[in-house]
Amino acid sequence: MNDGLQTSPARLGPGGHWRNWVGNQSFIARHKAEPASEKELAALVREASRQNLPIRVAGSGHSFTPVVATSGLLLSLMSMQGLVSADVDRKRVVVRAGTKIGDIGRALKRIGLSLANQGDIDTQAIAGALSTGTHGTGIGLGCLSSQAVGMRLVLADGAVLEVDADREPDMMAAAQVSIGMLGVISAVTLQAVTAYNLKERLWRDDFEACLEQHDELAANNRHFSFFWCPVAESRHLYCLPDVSAVSPSKREHDVCEIKVMNVTDEEPFSDEKTFERVAYSSEIYPIEYIPNFHELEYAIPVENGKEALRRVRELMLTRHTDCIYPVEYRFVAGDAGMLSPYYKRPSVTVSVSGAPGIDYWAYLLDVDAILRQYGARPHWGKLHFNTAEDMPSLYPRFQDFQAIRRRLDPSGRFLNDHLRNLFA
Known part of the structure; x- marks a missing residue:
């Protein structure tokens, strides 16, 4: 775990109205912010936690459920886009969390790689698509998040947790589809394939x-x-x-x-x-x-x-x-x-x-x-x-996820009313 501490507190800024792409979800956030770096992101999360505010992240707004809704700090990662690095031999790339799926495809094409599969919509931010279980089609092909082999998560105290599937498969299994409940994803490592x-x-x-x-x-x-x-x-x-x-x-x-x-x-x-x-x-x-x-x-x-x-x-x-x-x-x-x-x-x-x-x-x-x-x-x-009563029977590792969630976010900083009804 890396420490993202800095001396001066971040300014959370004014809030405002948010709505999703089809208009069936909307709310007023007390604060809104759009960090341009992981360091800025960590400072904003830490300050919101200091003020005892809930924190949620808006991707590109393609969810029909109220997963984004918050009365506290609403973060956008739209200024955190692009390819960070690529290991062409291992076919692994690191991308910033706000990068659109279509932009990832274009970046991979330039270096002779491809995503193994993707869904119908390519304007989604990669972190949001992973966190909700977005998928394409193919009986032998997993969902988009199954291609994630690493993440950087900003936790409620501003510290940065590096998740690596090779070293901590259980932590990766929890982070793979987490609906934003473990922390704020700042970067993702994807296992790509040879271009096709x-x-x-x-x-x-x-x-x-x-x-x-x-x-x-x-x-x-x-x-x-x-x-x-x-x-x-x-x-x-x-x-x-x-x-x-x-x-x-x-x-x-x-x-x-x-x-x-x-x-x-x-x-x-x-x-x-x-x-x-x-x-x-x-x-x-x-x-x-x-x-x-x-x-x-x-x-x-x-x-x-x-x-x-x-x-x-x-x-x-x-x-x-x-x-x-x-x-x-x-x-x-x-x-x-x-x-x-x-x-x-x-x-x-x-x-x-x-x-x-x-x-x-x-x-x-x-x-x-x-x-x-x-x-x-x-x-x-x-x-x-679905309700909280459905969760344990539908997800055999539900309690394992809950234990990891409570350890990483004991105060429930990354929950909202919708998720609290399912996971609290």
């Missing part, structure tokens, strides 16, 4: 035809995912392309919009007629979303995926026919993170969405009632209905 290109192919098929191919497509493609669209309008809500020209199904309702991606040696190209393209890995993964939805997403065992999806589909076609946002379905390998939605369990994720301004709670509660029958674990940045 991906070939993407898109098409549409009927629901049952897609599920008949479910196991084969998952096993035979590096990445496989799909959106199920109950009506024709569903596709437009997520700006999905019209792939009818290359699809065996000519229907536009009750269909699955399917995507596969595989490593290729082909040169980059894009064919709008065949809906195929090849590009560097981090240029293929992202999707452009309009922030017009509020999302719930749970991870369930991969063997229960098809049955659970059929039940959610039936719910939407019979009881909640006005809920027409696509259902997104992806694959994630198991990992070691104590609070990871995928802890020791190969998973599929099922996500559903409601429209802003619409009362969608009854729909989400009904989806929750279905998925929790399969031991569903939430993506921590997306809407869910």
Whole structure:
């Protein structure tokens, strides 16, 4: 543990209003600050602790849950971006916590490396994405935080804790997905891979035809995912392309919009007629979303995926026919993170969405009632209905995490009301 002490106290500065990207979470913080270095960050955290203020960090605001909310000090790490160092031989890079995922991809490309996998959105800050369990798709590929092999954490007293997966695997397992409860991440060490290109192919098929191919497509493609669209309008809500020209199904309702991606040696190209393209890995993964939805997403065992999806589909076609946002379905390998939605369990994720301004709670509660029958674990940045009573049964190492959290933050400086209800 390194001491980040400095003589003069930091000025916390004025507070103000904060809202997330879709507008369903907002609050007023007493103080806001945007440090430009780990030293400044440590001084701000130490001063907030001296004043007995709660502390939370805002990433890029992509969480639908109130994980950022605080009445005390709200920190932004947007001035702490960029690649710190790279060990190309070991394929390890150190990045500052506020660095956007897309910027990491561009930096890795320049030095002949790639992320092993990433999610649909690349404008998230890396620390926030790791802390909430953000993921891509691929039955043999872990979530983004499984690529983290080290961190620097600023603790409540301003000291800096270096976490190294090789030396302290348990501490890394706690920090891997921590929802910001252990301290403020200032830098992350990522295990990258040799640079690769991906070939993407898109098409549409009927629901049952897609599920008949479910196991084969998952096993035979590096990445496989799909959106199920109950009506024709569903596709437009997520700006999905019209792939009818290359699809065996000519229907536009009750269909699955399917995507596969595989490593290729082909040169980059894009064919709008065949809906195929090849590009560097981090240029293929992202999707452009309009922030017009509020999302719930749970991870369930991969063997229960098809049955659970059929039940959610039936719910939407019979009881909640006005809920027409696509259902997104992806694959994630198991990992070691104590609070990871995928802890020791190969998973599929099922996500559903409601429209802003619409009362969608009854729909989400009904989806929750279905998925929790399969031991569903939430993506921590997306809407869910878990309580403190659910935690020990869902996360086998929950008590281990709690012991580490209480040791690193005995006063609960990094909790807020939402997290206190789950973890205090």
